[in-house]
Amino acid sequence: MARRKKIYEGKAKILYEGPEPGTIVQYFKDDATAFNAEKMEVIDGKGVLNNLLSEYFMNGLNTIGVPTHFIRRLNMREQLVKNCEIIPLEVIVRNFAAGTLSKRLGIEEGTQLPRPIVEYCYKDDALGDPLVSEEHIAAFGWASQQDMDDVLSLALRVNDFMSGVMLAVGIRLVDFKIEIGRIFDGDFQRLVIADEISPDSCRLWDIETGRKLDKDVFRRDLGNLTDAYAEVATRLGVMPKNSPQVTKPTLIN
Numbered sequence: 659m660a661r662r663k664k665i666y667e668g669k670a671k672i673l674y675e676g677p678e679p680g681t682i683v684q685y686f687k688d689d690a691t692a693f694n695a696e697k698m699e700v701i702d703g704k705g706v707l708n709n710l711l712s713e714y715f716m717n718g719l720n721t722i723g724v725p726t727h728f729i730r731r732l733n734m735r736e737q738l739v740k741n742c743e744i745i746p747l748e749v750i751v752r753n754f755a756a757g758t759l760s761k762r763l764g765i766e767e768g769t770q771l772p773r774p775i776v777e778y779c780y781k782d783d784a785l786g787d788p789l790v791s792e793e794h795i796a797a798f799g800w801a802s803q804q805d806m807d808d809v810l811s812l813a814l815r816v817n818d819f820m821s822g823v824m825l826a827v828g829i830r831l832v833d834f835k836i837e838i839g840r841i842f843d844g845d846f847q848r849l850v851i852a853d854e855i856s857p858d859s860c861r862l863w864d865i866e867t868g869r870k871l872d873k874d875v876f877r878r879d880l881g882n883l884t885d886a887y888a889e890v891a892t893r894l895g896v897m898p899k900n901s902p903q904v905t906k907p908t909l910i911n
């Protein structure tokens with residue numbers, strides 16, 4: 659069997675060369691990291707859940723006409739995606755104050771924001787992904803003004819879609835991060851939602867109880883991360899209620 663070519667290994671995913679030109683296989687690892695990889699752990703089953711959840715959100719976005727890099731899921735840990743050039747920005751959309759926004763501006767976590775706020779961070783682990791303004795983005799040529807108009811409109815569409823999907827299952831979408839890629843088609847460039855959308859990159863709170871169902875469970879040591887992600891997957895119908903444990907294979911005697 660031919661060995662496939664690894665293109666990149668990140669904190670939570672590995673990218674392999676895809677079977678056709680212009681495609682990539684995205685493999686979801688079980689590794690969890692936080693605080694710029696200062697805190698690390700392997701969490702059984704996390705990769706499987708994020709693969710299924712990201713498939714669900716990306717499929718939904720494609721269906722309503724928000725373009726994404728997603729082509730199809732290949733197996734429990736891998737999905738086939740379109741190769742794209744990632745704009746070096748983390749695009750964060752916030753509906754309620756939490757995390758760094760709360761720290762930076764002294765706003766109590768959970769405070770509803772007057773309108774969705776979109777922030778940009780420059781993707782650079784060594785610098786700790788610093789917050790940047792559109793001035794920086796234009797001056798350093800990370801994206802054009804036209805790109806940024808499209809990025810903003812994509813981010814707000816993803817926010818509306820994700821907020822609605824979550825609300826329908828009793829979950830509040832507090833904030834999330836997306837990454838945007840460029841796909842070239844001859845002389846034209848198209849922007850698509852890339853990377854992943856999963857509880858690793860969203861803040862999800864149960865509407866009734868406020869219970870956290872996202873990576874803060876790991877960041878803040880609030881319990882079992884797989885249980886929280888499985889709860890989201892179960893509510894969305896992505897994981898059948900009585901499915902066998904996604905974590906470890908069961909031994910049959």
Ligand code: CDP
Pocket residue numbers: 748750756757758759787833834835858859860861873
């Ligand atoms: O998560 P943290 O408190 O470090 O930063 P934040 O700016 O409050 O994060 C806002 C949202 O973006 C949260 O849902 C994070 O999970 C997500 N995020 C991410 O997925 N990756 C990053 N490198 C930074 C933020």
